[in-house]
Amino acid sequence: MRVVFAGTPEFAAVALDALLHAGFAVPLVLTQPDRPAGRGLKLQASAVKQRAVAAGIPVAQPQSLKLDGRYAADAAAAREALLAADADVMVVAAYGLILPQWVLDLPRLGCLNIHASLLPRWRGAAPIHRAIEAGDTESGITIMQMDAGLDTGAMCVVERERIRPDDTTAMLHDRLAALGGRLVVEALEMAACGGLSQTPQPAEGVSYAHKIEKAESSIDWRQPAAEIERRLRAFDPFPGGVATLAGEAVKLWRAEVVEGRGEPGEVIAPGPVVACGEGALRLTELQRAGGKRGPAAAFLQARPIAVGERFDA
Template identity: 60%
Template sequence: MKVIFAGTPEFAAVALQSLHQAGFDIPLVLTQPDRPAGRGLQLQPSAVKQYAVKHGIEVLQPLSLRMDSKDPQRAAEAQAAHARLLSTDYDVMVVAAYGLILPRATLDIKPCLNIHGSVLPRWRGAAPIHRAIETGDAETGITIMQMEEGLDTGPMLLIERTPIGPQDSTATLHDKLAAMGGHMIVKVLRKMEQGVVEAVPQPEEGVTYAAKIAKEEAALDFSQSARDIGRKIRAFNPFPGAHAAVNGTTIKLWGAELLEQNSGAAPGQVLAADATHGIVVACGNGTLRLTELQKPGGKRLPAAEFIKGFPLDGLRFA
């Protein structure tokens, strides 16, 4: 089969690598335009573009695929991209975390399959991994679905599940699911080649939506339960990074362990900050042991190292 691939971040690059290494002919890759990144704000290519360029695969980077855009530049680039798709000999488009909407005109050219990071219909939308952890789901997975105009509403071709561990963060779960997605899309395309793949409609019950993560969500409120705060810390690692202020300084919190007992202290109060007990903080219900922290301009450090340069005894997170 000849496969056009559309994707942008590392999650998608893993799938592209799997398809390429499996021997599929990939005549064209679509990815988002280069973005400024780093302290110098130099333009940086996406992870998908880096892989494609390294392996000699043609790359197309339109600002939009919507030919009816009111922005003349976006409309022109979309028209050019549409013409390029029409002139390309391919059998299927595979989409993974592309970040651009595929309009009906694109979906109508050839079948479009999506690698989605949840067990649909749960967590349709932009941030399924984050929301599954934040909500406390016991498991998640990957769904390979056939795309249609609705938001992640298309029929399902393959589902695989994986448990969410008590210390899984978005970073660790992302890597597990990326590997699963790469394996699964190869499996589905092999079945398509043999004509044995079956599309199953999504259930009407159990639909939830994973809204895009807003940076302001990462500000922690220690009046919430220790369980909920711990989930947020894991869900927002690596982006946008959960944080709370102590003594006027905003500290990012990258890891925590749940301690069930209630202390009776005010939420956010540091109950211990030493090598023996670690950094223990009171919450609205229960307590947390913070395991990895970062001060402004500093590195992410284990708790024992962090308190050497930033004592927390007697302080309170707000």
């Protein structure tokens, strides 16, 4: 079976590794164009491109796949590359571009997507973050037959993964990436012998995982402590939580829910323990502007926090 792969970040690169390890022929990889990264803003290849180049696989990086409009030439070149690849199926994982109908129709077996949620819950761009933020107790991987909608296609393979009480997005991401790689190999093996079933998504229980915005990092201390604690884990590694202490921006990474009462944002006990709209948080991992993230004890050595001080949004 010839498999074209489309993906960009590390989550997708893990799946590409799994396909190659399983022995599938991958004649072409699609990934996002190189982007400026780091302090020097040098162009950096995506994780998927790095894996593909190392494996000697041709790479296409169109700005768009729409055959009309500003990047029509890019799309036309990608179309020629896809036709030449003569793929049986396309596997898509966190690619970042919308696939037009002509792409969906091109492979003999269509396009399979590796989605990091239990569809139809958390369709969209940030399913791992939003599941943790919402307090879900489980997530998982859905291998989906793609259609023209936003994560609306039929489900082919589903496996659940428990969300642990201390899970961050980074931690759950790594487990789901490995699970996605395993499941897409199983799905392709079933498809090769005509045994890949498809189940339409239920109409009930649809929710959307909107893209994470940096502005969401601002902490609203009027919220319950449990909600803020989940947001900190959901926004690790990006964008973290941000609060202001005596005019200085402080990043918050980890916290524990504890009992306590006070004005929201007020430091009510050493630790520091900060009052919230309901309950309180003991901040356990913080970061000063320009510094490194680390335990609260190390932060307090450099910048003591007195009871009665106040964190603002």
